[in-house]
Amino acid sequence: MHLIECPWCGPRAQVEFTYHCDSEGLPRDWESEHETELHERMLNRTNAIGFHVELWNHAGGCGSWLLIDRHNRTHDIRSVAYACNGRSGGK
């Protein structure tokens, strides 16, 4: 079970978090996104071994959306940051 350093709550157990998707699956700019871009990010992902930036939600905690840079085999976590445009940041 991972220990994830939530920027708001501090270190918390993985059970409090929900994995959402790999950052490859996130839109660059949702509003102006083209149909093919959507299908590419939804359906064509590399899933290589190594560090991946992933979108997680601290659903059992403060609710923040987080980008977690995590190795999908060793489970090492390099960084945890608020997800988008600082929306989740601030007090």
Next chain:
Amino acid sequence: MTRRRRTGSGGQVDRRGAISFCFDKRRYQGLPGDTLASALLANGVTVVGRSVKYHRRRGIFSIGSEEPNALVRIGNDGQPNTRATMVPLIDGLEAWSQNRWPTLGFDVFAMLGALAPLLSTGFYYKTFMWPRRAWKAYEHVIRKVAGLGEPPVRADPDAYEHAFGHCDVMVVGCGPAGLSAARVAADAGADVWLVDESPWAGGWLNRERATIDSRTGSEWAAAEIAYLESLANVRVLLQTTAFGYYDHNLVALAQLPAAGSAGRQRLWRVRASRVILATGAIERPCVFAGNDLPGVMLAGAARAYVNQFGVRAGHRAVVFTNNDSAYRTAMDLHDAGVTVVAVVDCRTAADPGVEEEIRQRKIPILKEHVLVCAAGGSRLRHVRVRPAAGPAGRSSRLKCDLLAVSAGWSPAIHLHAQSGGASTYDEATASVIPADNRQATHLAGAVCGRFGLAHCLDDGARAGAAAAAKAGFSCQPPRAVARSRLPGDAGEVAPLWAVPDSASGTAFVDLQNDVTGGDVEQACLEGYESVEHLKRYTTLGMGTDQGKTSNINGLAILAGRRGRPIASIGTTTFRPPYTPVTMGAVAGPEVRERLEPVRRSPLHDVHAELAAEFDHNGLWLRPAYYPAAGESMRDAVERETRTVRTDCGIIDVSTLGKFEVQGPDAARFMERVYVNRLTRLASGRSRYGLMLREDGMIFDDGTVTRLDESRYFLTTSTSHAAHVHEQLDYFLEICCAGMEVAVTCVTEYWAAIAVAGPRAPAVLQAVGVDCSPRIEQLPFMAVTTGTVAGIPARLLRISFSGEWACEIYVPARQSTHVWNELRRHGALPYGLEAMDTLRIEKGFIGVGAEANGRTTPIDLGFARMTGKTERHIGQYGLQRVHRNAGNRLELVGLLADDPGAAMNQGAQLLATQGQRGFGSSIGHVSSAAYSPTLGRHVALALLAGGRSRTGDSVYVADPLRGSKRDLRASVCAPCFYDPDGTRLQP
């Protein structure tokens, strides 16, 4: 039994006490401080079980959790495969041997031993394969002969609990290294947890005649543990096994309740900043003929039984070793009154100190000798020895009833390996020792392959200081290290895995799985050369002990056979748990009715008073129907349905997901979330809305109400509320960054009651609704606020029944009054079943039934809702799906030719009667009900190209539920009642 097994003094048992216990129905006496194993040995019980494959008699082999043989069942129909060496003796304990039938002394299957040459490795794989279908018959017999113990028949009577823990330093192992580490870290101020699987702190200090600072080892350990327990920042957990070392320094502990107490077994998940593994080492035996006989025991165990429990495991002992530590066994046994016949050492020289000790005791030392075989039946009778370099045939006989054997010590690297740490083969100790750590781990003592007592104490102090420092605590300069003495504890060995030319059908590598040296060689011959293959083919290292005493011998034999160095062979993967953990502890308290949390509506007590039958809907308990006295479910549902169609019904819909969306960009946000066009939704109006997923499939349905310019109120389906919340949140954060919107879940705040039926307006008037416009004039899909029976309420003119209806939202704690007032004025409650019938009659979709995650709005007949040009979730997906739509499943109604014939949800649709097989299904029934309004069965279905088949006949097949004949039904529009909706707004 003529001579006493128990020594007159010594050990840590209380000789003034007496404990009575039972083993296989016979009553015995033990002492406080005994384990079941030591008490059995003290009573001269040599045979404690039968082996798994050949049903050979087996005795107690070790003193710890590595025990391969002494597996017992505790209590009648109790937990099987409990290691007798780990059970503290309590008064009245009942234990039973395993793997024997009918009795331990006379076992029918023991003849299997004589068949050993036929039962070669891979026997089951090779023999029972043909004919394939006969396996079921073989299996029945094999299950009786093979296997470890029997599972209890009754439900587990024990209760379990879980707990979480956090500490700075977790010390696993309470021996000299662990105690020393814990003390240093604790004195630095760190929160320290110290755990040990044994009921007694001190580890091998209790089992050796060591001295530390002029005290005996066990006295020193007792003083240390007393000191540690007196500190507020230290938690000592005994009888607690650290069985798993997971990601990010999470250590799982299984804590047994104190022996004889009514406490519960507890499973801990402890997150430690640093972990110190002081898990020690496990002695290993040597492979030679007859090495499994009762009376053959690990040398360390033989002296430990004398030193800790005052129990002589035999009266005439032979010690066979390749290292110095077993010399202590000879010394300790001799000093406890056991006749030590000889020390057989395969080496040319031992440590001069221990050799001198043996000479002083006038015990012969047979250097450069090996043990050829052990012989006996239910107990060991003699062993044969010969010079190591001598010819194979010539050996001499030594009479004995105890053979203490040591082929060296294997560091218990299990947790280190589980944590991802590397390991390497060490020539000096002939063992696999830890290399690099992967997590925040420190290692101390014998687990590192450094065996001396002084080393362990030193190492522990160093690890304790390092761990505390890393956890952020500044350490005092280490205390003066204790001065200790334990002869012959250097740890070097001359590798001796198997005695050459002694390999036979009874030279066992793995005692628990009856795997012999010959089996390993044969597996290798057949090509199972990798350690993982060897394990799976021979079962070497499987079972409850996971090869703690056998793996390394097996590896070495494999390496020898392949002519490669042991270091290149590798080890099998070390996986949790270190020792078996009962499934009950893993499951914890959250079982049966606690499997999931149960949510109750604020009106729950009212429903219970009305004797509602409850059903689970998501996490919620909801009334399914309200049976009157003597009424069947079907009668109740029909009555409730008719009530809504002809009179006035009320239903508790508090369980709907409810959200408020506020902010200047709320309208823009709504436009993106829903497939329908919402910009023109005026304040005070509601709309039925569909949310899609990005792939175009329907995600949820519900209502959108615009409260004012920048404030919306949403309802979602009960079962999807949590998902919808997450989806809204995700969308707001990730796809609509920069929008000024806040989404707040208000499910818990609002209770909701739907009032439906032609008489509903009258009932509401009678109850007293104060709102503007007057309730009966409130247009369909309009919202207003006011009071109902004096309670502030939000009123929504919305209907899921097809009748005039209104949803009343009131603060949860005031809902009972409103409900009771409605009832008092003639409204009758209806439940989920009637609600579903009403929905199906009207052809309204259900989430999970028609909106099943694979249907789009167009499939379900909502094409007019789609097509807006603004970007919204699911837009591209929907376009893509319908660009190449083909023959998609579409929502239709079904009427069976026989109006009395029921169609079941899940039944398949066929084009011609009696078709079966892949590809014959052209759709399925998605919802079905008996419609009391129409007096017939009706169904909604998803049918390929369904809308163009209106008027066609299809066949409804339901073979899984035993229906023999396919029903003929005609396809119709998916609405069976009031298709024009005239009843919604009279």
Next chain:
Amino acid sequence: MTLAGATEFETPCGATAVVDAGFRMLEIAAWGNDPGAIEMLARTLALPPPLHPGRATGNDLMQLFPAAPRRWWLRSDHDVTPLPDIDGLAVTEMSDGQVCVRLHGDTARDWLAQYCPMDLRPRSFGTGQVAWTLFSELRVLLHCVDSNAFDMYLGSSFAEDIIAHCLTARTRTRT
């Protein structure tokens, strides 16, 4: 179960639990990124600064819990006068949806540790701190009131289940 006012009972671990449903609770969410809005609100309500993440601030009338980014809960045992309307803040009434379980006693912390995976040691979660966390599988707001007392806010619909299973369960081991 009817939770009128406060119900008090002893828990399996020996700590005392008081279940309270008679208070006001408002959820305040900022829809923008302007940190000034909540500070203005706090000033208007005379709540002592500073507003610090994870730390409750309060006066005799009310307590403000900053337990999530841009989201606060305001608890009051009295009827709070209508909140000043401050631009950028969405104020939502939550009172009827929440139950507060106050646990106090020497064993309160150990008892919580059976259900909450977060680090509850005083060093990490001391007096005055608030946090959203899991209790069993349920998301709750936890407030450390003093060294051995905790307030736990949970959705009313879960209250009966939690009380039946966790607060009034049979005797448990104590460590």
